[in-house]
Amino acid sequence: MVPAAGGPGAIPVLLHAEALGLGERHQLTLVTAVGDEPWEAEAAAVLLDSGLDVHLADRRQPVRSRARWRRRLRLAGAWAGGRTPWRTVWFADPALQEILNRLTATREFDVIAVEDSAMSGFRLPQGVPTVYTHHEVLKPRPIARPPGAPRSWPGWLRGEIDWRRWGGFQKAAWRRFDLTQVFSRRDSEAIAESVPDAAARIRVNPFGIVLPDRADRSREVPGTMLFVGNFAHPPNRDAAIWLAREIVPAVVARCPAARLRVVGAAPPAEVLALAGEHVEVFADAPSVRPHLERAALVLAPVRTGGGMRMKVLEAVATGKAVVTTARGAEGFTAFSEEPPLAIADDAAGIAAAAADLLGDDPGRAALAARARAFAELHHSPEAWAERLTAVFEEAIAIGDRRADG
Numbered sequence: 001m002v003p004a005a006g007g008p009g010a011i012p013v014l015l016h017a018e019a020l021g022l023g024e025r026h027q028l029t030l031v032t033a034v035g036d037e038p039w040e041a042e043a044a045a046v047l048l049d050s051g052l053d054v055h056l057a058d059r060r061q062p063v064r065s066r067a068r069w070r071r072r073l074r075l076a077g078a079w080a081g082g083r084t085p086w087r088t089v090w091f092a093d094p095a096l097q098e099i100l101n102r103l104t105a106t107r108e109f110d111v112i113a114v115e116d117s118a119m120s121g122f123r124l125p126q127g128v129p130t131v132y133t134h135h136e137v138l139k140p141r142p143i144a145r146p147p148g149a150p151r152s153w154p155g156w157l158r159g160e161i162d163w164r165r166w167g168g169f170q171k172a173a174w175r176r177f178d179l180t181q182v183f184s185r186r187d188s189e190a191i192a193e194s195v196p197d198a199a200a201r202i203r204v205n206p207f208g209i210v211l212p213d214r215a216d217r218s219r220e221v222p223g224t225m226l227f228v229g230n231f232a233h234p235p236n237r238d239a240a241i242w243l244a245r246e247i248v249p250a251v252v253a254r255c256p257a258a259r260l261r262v263v264g265a266a267p268p269a270e271v272l273a274l275a276g277e278h279v280e281v282f283a284d285a286p287s288v289r290p291h292l293e294r295a296a297l298v299l300a301p302v303r304t305g306g307g308m309r310m311k312v313l314e315a316v317a318t319g320k321a322v323v324t325t326a327r328g329a330e331g332f333t334a335f336s337e338e339p340p341l342a343i344a345d346d347a348a349g350i351a352a353a354a355a356d357l358l359g360d361d362p363g364r365a366a367l368a369a370r371a372r373a374f375a376e377l378h379h380s381p382e383a384w385a386e387r388l389t390a391v392f393e394e395a396i397a398i399g400d401r402r403a404d405g
Helices: 010-023 038-048 065-080 086-091 094-106 150-176 185-194 196-201 234-254 289-294 310-318 347-358 361-378 381-403
Strands: 029-034 053-058 112-115 130-133 179-182 202-204 224-228 259-264 279-283 297-300 322-324
Touching: 010 038, 010 310, 010 381, 029 038, 029 094, 038 053, 053 094, 065 086, 130 150, 130 381, 150 185, 150 196, 179 185, 179 196, 179 381, 185 196, 185 202, 196 202, 224 234, 224 289, 224 310, 234 259, 234 297, 234 347, 259 289, 289 310, 297 310, 297 347, 310 322, 310 361, 322 347, 347 361
Parallel strands: 029 053, 112 130, 130 179, 179 202, 224 259, 224 297, 259 279, 297 322
Antiparallel strands: none
C-alpha cells in the first residue's frame, strides 16, 4: 500500500510515519505500488512531490478488456498453482520485482527493509542485510462451518484453503530475513513458539504515527464513548458487538447518560443492528476526528487478533483517555513505564473502568494528558525512526559478520 497520512486503515498511516521519520535521518529509497482506490493515486502524487526517492509500480486494473483478462488469469493462476495466500498474490505485483531488480543491479544499499507479509516473497540480492516487519501474526483456527446454501460452498472452500496457507507462508518469511520486527510482545512470543530457530532474530518495535493535534477538551460531550474500527477486520466486529451488547448496558446502569458511538468503515448488518437507545452507528464517516473530539472516553475492547492497534494509538496521541484490554494494550507495554491506559479483560471490568472515568473529570483529564505525553515520547516518527535505525544497524552488523566468514 502507498504511505498516506490520511489513508484508510492502519497500514498506510504507519508507513507514512515510517517514511517521514526515516527520510529525515537517512538516504531513503521507497518502492511501493499504486492500486485502484482513488486515495492511492492522490497519496502517490504527494509522495512524488515530497522529495523522497520514490519508485512506483502500477497495479491498477488495466483499461483494455484483454489486458484485464490477462491480469485476472495471472492472479488466478498464481493462487491456484502455488501455496501463497490470496492477499499476497493480490498485492505482490510482478512490476515491483522488476523495480527491485533494476535498483539493486545499479545501486548499493546498506539495508533492505521489507514491510508486511505481502512483500516478503520478492527476490532480493544476496549479501545485503534485510529487515522484515511482520504486521500481525495469524494463528491456526478450526475449520469454519460451511454455509447452508450450496451455492456458497465454493467461496467457503476457497477461503478455508487460503487460510491454511498462512501457517507455512508466515514461517518461511520469519526464517528468511536477517531480522524480523513485530509490533507486540504477543506476536514475538507467537513466532518463537511456532519457529524456535527464528526466536533470536525477532525484535519488538511498536510503530509510530504523525502526531495529530491535541483534542480540544471543551468539545467533549459528557457521557459520550467512542469505538472506532475497520469492520473488514473480524476482531473489530467482535469488539463492537461485545461492547454494545454486554459492556454498554453495564456502564449505563451506573451512568444513565452514557452513550456509545460506533464509527468505522464497511460495518456489516450485525454491527448496523447494534444501533439503539444508547448506541449510535456511523458507517463510513468521512473523518473520525469530529467523533474523537466529542468523545469523553475511547473504548477498545479487542479480544482477538494480533499486532498493535492503530485505533488505540490514534486516541492516545490525540490526548484521549482510553479503556482497552491487555490485547489492545499490546505495543504500549514494550517500554519501561506503565502505559497510560485503563486495562481490563472482562465485560464487568471494562464497564467499571469506563463508568469510573466518565464520573471522574480530573482523573480522566490526567489520564488523557499522560497519554499524549507517552505518544510524544515513544510514538512520534522521530522516536520510531530512532528505534528502526538501531534495528537496521544490528542487521548491518550481522551482514558484516557474514561477509567476514
